[in-house]
Amino acid sequence: MGKSNQDYYLAVPKAELHVHLEGSIQPATLLELARRNGVDLPAGSEAGLAEWFKFSDFGHFIQVYMTITRCLRAESDYELIAYEFGHEQARQNIRYSEVTFTPYTHKSMGVDEEVFLAGLARGRRRAFEDFGVEINWVFDIVREPRLMPANADFTLGVAVDYREDGAIALGLGGAENSSPPEAYRDWFTRAREAGLHVTPHAGEHDGPESIWGSLRALGAERIGHGVRAIDDPELVQYLIEHGIALEINPTSNIRLGVYPSYGEHPMRRLHEAGVIVTVNSDDPPLFGTTMTREVELLETEFGFDREAIDEILLNGFRSSFLEPARRSELIEEARSEMTRLREEGSA
Numbered sequence: 001m002g003k004s005n006q007d008y009y010l011a012v013p014k015a016e017l018h019v020h021l022e023g024s025i026q027p028a029t030l031l032e033l034a035r036r037n038g039v040d041l042p043a044g045s046e047a048g049l050a051e052w053f054k055f056s057d058f059g060h061f062i063q064v065y066m067t068i069t070r071c072l073r074a075e076s077d078y079e080l081i082a083y084e085f086g087h088e089q090a091r092q093n094i095r096y097s098e099v100t101f102t103p104y105t106h107k108s109m110g111v112d113e114e115v116f117l118a119g120l121a122r123g124r125r126r127a128f129e130d131f132g133v134e135i136n137w138v139f140d141i142v143r144e145p146r147l148m149p150a151n152a153d154f155t156l157g158v159a160v161d162y163r164e165d166g167a168i169a170l171g172l173g174g175a176e177n178s179s180p181p182e183a184y185r186d187w188f189t190r191a192r193e194a195g196l197h198v199t200p201h202a203g204e205h206d207g208p209e210s211i212w213g214s215l216r217a218l219g220a221e222r223i224g225h226g227v228r229a230i231d232d233p234e235l236v237q238y239l240i241e242h243g244i245a246l247e248i249n250p251t252s253n254i255r256l257g258v259y260p261s262y263g264e265h266p267m268r269r270l271h272e273a274g275v276i277v278t279v280n281s282d283d284p285p286l287f288g289t290t291m292t293r294e295v296e297l298l299e300t301e302f303g304f305d306r307e308a309i310d311e312i313l314l315n316g317f318r319s320s321f322l323e324p325a326r327r328s329e330l331i332e333e334a335r336s337e338m339t340r341l342r343e344e345g346s347a
């Protein structure tokens, strides 16, 4: 990959639809949060934390996640992570993000919703004012049968109440094989009735049945991951016919062992079949990646040409849950910026 292509992937306008706020906290921010709240971290420097973040196995990943959550206590902590998230998105020219946040985890760690919601609202607003990036929230229910129904009730309630402050969709996360999507049907029905969009994680650690369940029982409009759809030709056809986009996170899939290598990852086959694919980073510092890096992989690992890469980037805007008028504006802006950058690059 030439230097000019690398510059292009950083500069080109992007939308990111699958990224977790808690999994996007950078080492420098975590150090500050730990200092504020008197939490002992396993490393005291940015480099040390970056090393500790590095994915080794799922158990370690969860441990890192929980440590990060313990460092979040006050409204200003939540404001900081939302603001810093916006800062990093702006650095990569990610103009628009739909960001997953898991309210019940924070509630169960003893932080009241008034505290984290006010912090997120301030951070989101300041990131827009200072960096011009837009953020909306996907609040996700963690799949965990023993927390039901309190978990789903709480998450739905927060998402419905918070629509004015950027809650745009209800998600479903956690261990996919712990309970099938059908168990969450009622909450997703109520979410749709309240005007929220629906994007559950499915087809990552579990196969096509989990995606079918998300479509039929939950009314999924997009699928988080969804890569395992490739195992069922009928499902691939359904996704194409109904314009259901997949939020694909290649490096996350490799780190978590969904596929052994990029060579075996179905990104390219899904795209060529006609499924709407988008590219995303999931938990970037924890998987040692960035959104820009994931875009580079489209060229270096998946062999897409420039035209296909631009289409996949535009899919990010097209598949967003924005109001149609705003969505069209962002698509037009991105298109003309792509043309300008291409002309500049070849001049």
Ligand SMILES: [Zn+2]
Binding pocket: 018, 020, 201, 224, 282
């Ligand atoms: Zn995810």
